[in-house]
Amino acid sequence: MQSSSFNVDTYLSEGQARRQRLMRPPNAIERQKAIPAPKPIERPPVRLVRGDKRFEAHVAAYRASSAFAKTPKEYFVRRSLELGFTSDDVVAHLNLLPSAMARRMLAWELRDKFGIKELQISRIMKRDHSCLYKIFRNPKPTEEEASMRLVLEPGMTFMRSLKRAYHSGVLYKDISATYRISDRSIRTIAKRQMWPKRGGSAE
Known part of the structure; x- marks a missing residue:
């Protein structure tokens, strides 16, 4: 057997190559790289558009309409x-x-809409049950009978x-026809509200 000379550098380089082939063969599956978690996107808080007249009208309708009570x-309060x-x-x-007439209509509507009893309605209307x-x-009155x-x-x-009509000097007979109240009621209201007395021409 013929002996060959031993080269340390050749041995080490060949060993490194063999180690690389064993550790990373050509058909090896590549390790997936870690994907960093997505950072949350900061969004500005939602703000109501103050200048939107449609939105303001919607809010006003909501606050006033009895349908949303x-x-x-x-x-x-709203239906009144x-x-x-x-x-x-x-x-x-x-x-x-x-x-x-409005009080009568509201009593019927409260009972029909909310199913509450007479005692509860009397507390709302500040009346004996x-x-x-x-x-x-x-x-139940009609809308025409109860609404002004x-x-x-x-x-x-x-x-x-009524106060504006009284102070404007509208005749009692015209006030009575418009507001569906008697002359006596006009005087009673004026006295209780401490409106100034009117002369004979008011008749």
């Missing part, structure tokens, strides 16, 4: 305004025909409009 009390009264006008103890039993003995909205100026309620 969630409680009987809220419905009572729709009929041309404040809730104070409706619960006032002046027995005026317009407010009495026996008064509610009397109300329900009568039929058609004869009131835009943005006016019953008592505000």
Whole structure:
């Protein structure tokens, strides 16, 4: 056997090559690189567009419309305004025909819409519950009978409009025909509200 000379550098380089072939063969599956987690995208907070008149009109309609009322009390206040009264006008103890008709209609609507009893309705309307039993003995008024909205100026309620007519010198007979109240009621309201007395020409 012929001996060959041993070269240390050749041995090491060949060993390194063999080690690379064993550790990383040609058909080896490449290791997937770690994908960093996506960073959250910061978005500005949602802001209402103040200048959008349609949105403002929607909010105003929501706040005023009885259709969106969630409680009987809220419905009572909003529906009173729709009929041309404040809730104070409706619960006032002046027995005026317009407010009495509105009160009767509201009592029926509260019972039908929310299913509440006479005692609960009486608390909202600040009446004895026996008064509610009397109300329900009568039929529910129509919209024309209970509402004053058609004869009131835009943005006016019953008592505000009546006060303006009184101070403007409108004749009693015209006030009586427009607001469906008697001359005696006009005088009673004027006295209770401390409106100035009018002369004989007011008749």
